[in-house]
Structure formats: structure tokens, C-alpha cells
Amino acid sequence: GAGVSQTPSNKVTEKGKYVELRCDPISGHTALYWYRQSLGQGPEFLIYFQGTGAADDSGLPNDRFFAVRPEGSVSTLKIQRTERGDSAVYLCASSASSGTVYNEQFFGPGTRLTVL
Amino acid sequence: GESVGLHLPTLSVQEGDNSIINCAYSNSASDYFIWYKQESGKGPQFIIDIRSNMDKRQGQRVTVLLNKTVKHLSLQIAATQPGDSAVYFCAVPEKFGNQFYFGTGTSLTVIP
Numbered sequence: 083g084a085g086v087s088q089t090p091s092n093k094v095t096e097k098g099k100y101v102e103l104r105c106d107p108i109s110g111h112t113a114l115y116w117y118r119q120s121l122g123q124g125p126e127f128l129i130y131f132q133g134t135g136a137a138d139d140s141g142l143p144n145d146r147f148f149a150v151r152p153e154g155s156v157s158t159l160k161i162q163r164t165e166r167g168d169s170a171v172y173l174c175a176s177s178a179s180s181g182t183v184y185n186e187q188f189f190g191p192g193t194r195l196t197v198l
Numbered sequence: 199g200e201s202v203g204l205h206l207p208t209l210s211v212q213e214g215d216n217s218i219i220n221c222a223y224s225n226s227a228s229d230y231f232i233w234y235k236q237e238s239g240k241g242p243q244f245i246i247d248i249r250s251n252m253d254k255r256q257g258q259r260v261t262v263l264l265n266k267t268v269k270h271l272s273l274q275i276a277a278t279q280p281g282d283s284a285v286y287f288c289a290v291p292e293k294f295g296n297q298f299y300f301g302t303g304t305s306l307t308v309i310p
Binding site: 086115122123124125126127130138140141173175184186187188189190191192 | 202207230239240241242243244247287289291297298299300301302303
């Protein structure tokens with residue numbers, strides 16, 4: 083595709099519910115990143131995939147957060163038992179990086195999650 | 199980990215003037231730096247990068263200056279235009295790692 087796409091663009095849910103956020107990276111990009119951006123803050127790293135595997139999940143705040151990338155392309159960020167503090171914009175980025183050199187990350191528009 | 203901070207949360211400039219956005223970082227071993235632009239409702243967009251073996255790098259209307267002695271970098275935008283209104287972030291990656299540390303951002307407003 084032309085760029086990184088994310089769906090939905092907005093998600094409103096109730097406290098305690100389960101949500102899934104989807105990211106479609108640029109075709110051929112092996113590296114995929116999830117970030118969380120709170121209001122007035124810069125993006126905060128959550129997890130990094132190289133191919134199908136989560137190479138670095140050290141940014142996930144707790145075990146309610148989980149992400150998968152089963153075929154090395156589309157990724158889904160899953161949040162269980164959502165809390166109001168999870169409200170943020172969730173950004174996805176992809177790059178052609180192998181993870182050992184710095185390559186430009188291309189960001190999607192984000193999914194704005196609101197937990198009521 | 200890395201700590202990245204911008205000096206001013208907001209900046210207003212007249213159209214046609216030059217803009218300077220500053221950023222400080224904490225890790226003296228950092229060797230790569232990126233500036234991103236984020237418009238409302240969009241993801242961050244790469245503007246320019248610089249490696250630690252350089253002091254200055256120029257792009258189209260933008261210049262990044264790196265002062266490793268005081269761990270400071272700046273983004274200069276020449277002849278600022280209304281389309282430059284956005285939030286600007288500096289970002290520093292983990293050395294050979296996957297995490298990018300972003301500053302809190304400077305919101306630039308261009309006054310026509």
C-alpha cells in the first residue's frame with residue numbers, strides 16, 4: 083500500500099472491555115513497531131516485531147497488553163480489561179530495518195482509544 | 199534509558215521568519231538523532247536525521263545542528279510557512295536497539 087494504515091481510526095469502549103487495534107504496514111517492511119501517545123506527550127515505545135516474532139516487548143506496560151503478527155505483515159495490538167488510563171493514541175510504524183541499523187520508521191495515523 | 203526533552207512546549211513565529219526548536223538528550227553515547235513533524239490527527243513524519251559524526255545537516259528549508267559537548271540539538275526552519283504549523287519531536291534510538299525515545303514535543307504555530 084501507499085503507507086501504514088491503522089483501523090479503526092477511533093475506538094470508544096467501556097472500562098473492563100477487550101479491544102483489538104489493527105496495523106497494516108508498508109508492503110515488504112519487515113520491522114513493525116507499536117507506540118502509545120498520551121495527550122501532550124511524545125510517542126512511547128511498546129513493542130517491536132522483526133518478521134513474525136516480537137523481538138522486543140519491553141515497553142508493554144503490563145500483561146493486559148499483547149500484540150501479534152502471525153504472518154509477518156499485519157499486526158494486532160490487543161488490550162484486555164481496559165482501564166481509563168489506557169486512553170491514548172496508539173501508533174504503528176514500519177520500516178525496512180533489520181533491527182541492527184537505523185532506518186526510517188513510517189508511521190500510521192494512529193487509533194484514538196477512549197476508555198469510558 | 200535515554201531521556202529526551204525539548205526546551206519550549208510552544209513556539210509562535212510570524213510567517214516568513216525563521217524558527218528554531220531545541221532539544222536536549224541525556225546519553226552521551228547517543229549517535230543518531232531524528233526530527234519528526236506531527237500534524238493534528240496524523241502520525242509523526244520524518245523530517246531530517248543526523249549522525250554523531252556530523253555537526254550540521256541541511257535539508258530543504260530545514261537544518262539540524264548537533265552539539266555533542268552539551269548534548270543538544272536544534273532544528274531550524276527557514277522562511278516558516280503556515281504548513282509548518284505542527285508539533286515537532288526529536289527522537290533518539292537505543293544504540294543498535296529498537297526503542298526510539300521521543301521528547302515531549304514543541305508545538306509550532308505560524309502566524310500569517
